[in-house]
Amino acid sequence: MPPEAAHPGRILRYVDALKEAVIQEMERDPSVFLFGLDVDDPKGIQGSTLGLQQRFGRDRVFNTPLSEDAMSGMAIGAAMAGMRPIHVHIRMDFLMLCMNQLINMAAKAHYMYGGSVKVPMVVRSMIGKSWGQGAQHSQGLHAMFMHVPGLKVVAPSNAHDAKGCLIAAIRDDNPTIFVEHRLLYPTEAYTPEAPFTVPLGKGRVAMKGDDITMVGVSNMVVECLRSAELLAEVGIRAEVIDPISLVPLDVDTIIASARRTKRLLVVDNAWTCGGASAEIVARVFEEVGSEAGIAVKRMGFMPTTCPTTPALEALYYPNPGTIAETAHRMVKPKDKSWRPDPERAKLAYQSQFRGPF
Amino acid sequence: MVAGGRRRGYGVAKPNLSDLSKADLTRIYRSLRLIRRAEEEVARIYPTDKIKSPVHLSIGQESVAVGVCDALRADDAVSGTYRGHATYLAKGGNLKGMFAELYGKATGCARGKGGSMHLVDMAANVLGTSAVVGTTVPIAMGYALAYKRRGKGQVVAAFFGDGATEEGVFYESLNFASLHRLPMLFVCENNFYAIHTPQSKRWATDRLCERVETFGIPAHKIADGDVFAIRSATAEAVAAMRSGASGPVFIEAHVYRWKEHVGPGEDYHIGYRGKDELERWRSTDQVESAGRALDATARAAVDREVETLVAEAIRFAEESPFPEPRELMEQVYAS
Numbered sequence: 001m002p003p004e005a006a007h008p009g010r011i012l013r014y015v016d017a018l019k020e021a022v023i024q025e026m027e028r029d030p031s032v033f034l035f036g037l038d039v040d041d042p043k044g045i046q047g048s049t050l051g052l053q054q055r056f057g058r059d060r061v062f063n064t065p066l067s068e069d070a071m072s073g074m075a076i077g078a079a080m081a082g083m084r085p086i087h088v089h090i091r092m093d094f095l096m097l098c099m100n101q102l103i104n105m106a107a108k109a110h111y112m113y114g115g116s117v118k119v120p121m122v123v124r125s126m127i128g129k130s131w132g133q134g135a136q137h138s139q140g141l142h143a144m145f146m147h148v149p150g151l152k153v154v155a156p157s158n159a160h161d162a163k164g165c166l167i168a169a170i171r172d173d174n175p176t177i178f179v180e181h182r183l184l185y186p187t188e189a190y191t192p193e194a195p196f197t198v199p200l201g202k203g204r205v206a207m208k209g210d211d212i213t214m215v216g217v218s219n220m221v222v223e224c225l226r227s228a229e230l231l232a233e234v235g236i237r238a239e240v241i242d243p244i245s246l247v248p249l250d251v252d253t254i255i256a257s258a259r260r261t262k263r264l265l266v267v268d269n270a271w272t273c274g275g276a277s278a279e280i281v282a283r284v285f286e287e288v289g290s291e292a293g294i295a296v297k298r299m300g301f302m303p304t305t306c307p308t309t310p311a312l313e314a315l316y317y318p319n320p321g322t323i324a325e326t327a328h329r330m331v332k333p334k335d336k337s338w339r340p341d342p343e344r345a346k347l348a349y350q351s352q353f354r355g356p357f
Numbered sequence: 358m359v360a361g362g363r364r365r366g367y368g369v370a371k372p373n374l375s376d377l378s379k380a381d382l383t384r385i386y387r388s389l390r391l392i393r394r395a396e397e398e399v400a401r402i403y404p405t406d407k408i409k410s411p412v413h414l415s416i417g418q419e420s421v422a423v424g425v426c427d428a429l430r431a432d433d434a435v436s437g438t439y440r441g442h443a444t445y446l447a448k449g450g451n452l453k454g455m456f457a458e459l460y461g462k463a464t465g466c467a468r469g470k471g472g473s474m475h476l477v478d479m480a481a482n483v484l485g486t487s488a489v490v491g492t493t494v495p496i497a498m499g500y501a502l503a504y505k506r507r508g509k510g511q512v513v514a515a516f517f518g519d520g521a522t523e524e525g526v527f528y529e530s531l532n533f534a535s536l537h538r539l540p541m542l543f544v545c546e547n548n549f550y551a552i553h554t555p556q557s558k559r560w561a562t563d564r565l566c567e568r569v570e571t572f573g574i575p576a577h578k579i580a581d582g583d584v585f586a587i588r589s590a591t592a593e594a595v596a597a598m599r600s601g602a603s604g605p606v607f608i609e610a611h612v613y614r615w616k617e618h619v620g621p622g623e624d625y626h627i628g629y630r631g632k633d634e635l636e637r638w639r640s641t642d643q644v645e646s647a648g649r650a651l652d653a654t655a656r657a658a659v660d661r662e663v664e665t666l667v668a669e670a671i672r673f674a675e676e677s678p679f680p681e682p683r684e685l686m687e688q689v690y691a692s
Contacts, residue, residue, distance in 0.1 A: 059506060065536070070495040070529030077499020080484065083506070085499075100526075104489045105496060113477040113485040114468030115688040149689050173691035 007190035009160070015185040017159035018048045018124075021166035022086065024195045026056055029084060032170060033060040035071070036088030036124075045090050046126070046185055068097035072123075076106050076175075079121040084170055092125040092179065093136050099144075106175040107150030122169045126180045127218065127269060129317070132308035139306070140218065140270035145177045146247050146279060152200055153247040155179035155269075157221035159189040161244050164198030172200060181219040181269065203250035205257065209237035211331050212263040215254055216242060217276050220267040220318060227323035230340040236331050246276055251283045258284055263295045263330045267318050272300040295330055299323060321345035367566040367578035367609070372589040374650055385427055385584060386647040387659045392419045392443045393644045394667050395452065399442070399459065400621035402671070409461040410472030415443035417615035420643035421546045422447035424587025425514050425608070428595055434482040434504075434513045436497035439474035440546075440614075441486035444516050450478040456670040462677035469680050470688070484513075490551075491517060491524035494543075498530050501541035501605075510599040512540040514591070520551035522565060531572040531605070538604030542594055543574070545609045552618050553629040569607045576607040584643045613638035 012020070026032045034052060036045070040063045044050035053061040064071045068089070075085040089095060095102070102123065109119050128137040145153045152174050156165045162180070169176040206221060207228050216224035221242040228238040239257050243249060258264040264284060266277040277298040288294065299318040307313055325339040332338075374382075396414045403412060415422070418440070426435060426447035437444030445455060451466060458465030459473050466478050467485075477485035484500060487493045497515035504511040521527055522545060534541050545565065549556045556563065566576035575594070579586045587610050597603035615635060617624035625632045648656050 065529065065532055067526075067529035067533060069526045070498070070533055073492065073495025073526065073530070074499040074502060074533065077484075077496035077501075078503045079499070080496065081500045081503030083503050100489065100492060101495065105487065105492050109485060110691045111688045112467060112471045112475045113479075114466065114470050115691075116467070116477050116479045117485060118691040120691075152690075 009190045009192035011188045012159045012191040014159040014162050014187050015048045017163035017191050021163045025170045032084045034086040035062045037064050039088050072098040072101035075121045079119045080117045084120050086122045089125040091137050092127050093139050095125050103148050107148045118173045119175045120173045121175050122178050124178045128182045134308040135305045142179050143275040152176040154245045155218040157242050160191045161198050163191050164196050168197035168200050184219050200245045201248035203243040203253040206242045207240040209239040211237045212327050213257040213261045214238050214240050215266045217268040220269045223320050227320040230324045255287050258294050265297045268300040272298045369577050369579050369586050369590045372585045382650050388423045388447050389419050389644045389647050391663050392446045394663050403621040408459045410459050411619050412473045413440040413619050414616045418612040419443050420582045420584035421610045424584040425591045427588050428591035432511050434500050436484040436493040437486040437516045439488045441476050445476045445483050448483045449481040450483045452670045453673040456674035457677050460674040463680040464677040491521040491526050494530045498534050501539040512595050512598050514542040516544045519547040534605040535572045535574050540598040541605040543607040547611050548614045574605050574607050578609045580611045582612040
């Protein structure tokens with residue numbers, strides 16, 4: 001990793017980066033407001049909204065009834081009227097209660113009303129995991145939103161991008177589904193203090209390498225980085241790409257890398273069927289054609305419902321061990337299969353990614 | 358202007374027509390007549406296949422839109438349903454833009470991308486209508502929230518059908534609007550049918566106003582579709598909301614759709630309703646009632662003007678171009 005002096009800003013936790021982005025945008029633009037179930041409760045969405053109501057008042061930061069459908073519509077209407085709402089959901093699973101409004105109204109309004117309205121809103125939603133959160137508190141549902149034109153979908157994997165992306169999403173004139181992962185909240189990264197944007201639609205090479213291209217979605221970027229470290233120990237240099245933004249998708253950065261390494265492994269924090277990984281692979285192949293000879297593999301949730309017992313949950317998710325094993329098989333198909341020591345692989349989600357940016 | 362005090366149940370007192378000026382009466386009749394004639398022309402043209410959008414006609418239901426919108430200011434907003442021609446026109450939506458939209462032309466109010474079910478005219482504060490029942494209710498509420506924050510006394514009237522009151526989002530919206538005392542008039546156009554299913558097969562009780570009142574929202578029922586009663590109930594509600602004396606208000610107006618659910622024809626032969634119902638409602642046709650309140654000369658002048666406007670709008674739609682191919686991919690995202 002490059003020397004710390006190369007990075008602007010100071011170390012900040014993901015959760016604090018989210019809050020800082022909101023504070024700076026609310027101070028800059030009086031039309032920004034934030035609301036959602038429990039945003040003002042004593043825990044404040046794992047701390048990401050703590051103190052905001054005291055700072056900005058009850059008109060600009062407010063709790064809601066358990067009415068996700070109506071609250072989504074309310075945000076759309078307020079956005080059409082020129083405000084910039086941020087609707088917060090402590091679990092992404094609850095977005096299922098908002099689908100009618102998000103898909104039928106938010107995504108469509110600008111187009112079906114002939115450009116006469118805009119819907120500049122942000123929907124913040126957290127993917128859960130661990131401690132047996134189970135079937136209905138752990139889903140990565142970003143692909144459902146990627147399917148529908150009119151929505152933007154972003155899934156930043158570190159504090160720097162969380163701040164820059166959230167500011168970009170708030171300023172964007174379209175509805176944006178902002179995907180966060182609970183396990184990323186305590187992770188730290190160099191993050192500038194002054195407001196800045198990470199453009200929606202630009203990915204980043206998070207680690208350079210020549211042997212295989214690994215694309216991680218959301219916290220799977222962190223798992224891929226850890227697996228890349230493990231692979232380095234057996235002489236495999238993996239390139240890790242963080243798309244950051246799923247819609248629009250920076251497919252060029254992925255293609256440029258895959259053309260060079262000839263191997264593409266996409267690791268999603270979601271199911272593979274009809275998912276982000278399917279889209280990424282398809283887009284790459286439509287562009288490069290089969291003559292480029294790129295080997296492809298996808299990883300994601302096992303095609304089942306998330307169990308709560310740790311004995312099974314551990315098998316359900318890709319982890320640095322299974323990712324490294326898969327990558328090894330792709331790079332050295334003739335070698336005996338290899339898998340890093342599971343004890344060393346399991347700490348991956350605690351590792352920090354601090355750059356380069 | 359008549360106080361909206363109740364006489365029986367949730368009914369609204371009948372206003373005295375002599376309290377209305379000739380200008381008021383002329384304006385109300387003109388609006389009713391314009392909607393009626395525009396839609397009769399839509400029904401006439403529809404079989405030619407020039408209109409490229411499924412139409413849900415408001416013929417027979419015009420009095421709700423006209424009664425409510427006549428009591429609103431230009432800077433108030435309305436939201437409507439896929440049966441929204443009346444709402445759009447009553448609030449001052451552009452007539453040419455509506456016809457061109459039905460024809461799928463680039464000059465349409467949504468550039469031909471919306472059609473009959475997605476009419477919009479932001480210049481007239483007509484928020485876009487929607488083909489999914491109940492969806493515009495919370496969106497209207499978001500508008501009302503923005504209006505309240507701006508503090509200029511603007512209100513939003515959200516129109517929806519009786520079917521929308523069966524959607525959970527309706528009750529979620531009543532609760533939130535009341536909790537936040539939003540300046541929002543909930544207007545239920547109760548025509549007793551959801552597509553072809555009568556209310557008796559859908560509602561456990563018909564005590565809609567009572568249900569709504571449990572949210573702390575004043576509720577009024579106008580059971581005969583009387584345009585003047587709807588107007589005075591709205592005027593009173595809106596005045597209370599503007600002054601801050603009231604949060605949201607609910608109006609249930611009983612009306613009847615004379616035509617089929619979708620399309621230009623009648624459907625009494627398919628058996629879900631009887632023509633006796635139509636005759637009963639036709640005998641109290643609000644376009645006629647309002648027309649009779651004017652003298653013959655004044656009425657004829659309005660009729661002539663309306664014919665000219667409708668003919669011009671149809672000509673405009675016919676002569677307008679279709680959108681260019683490039684427009685397919687424009688406005689997917691705002692920039």
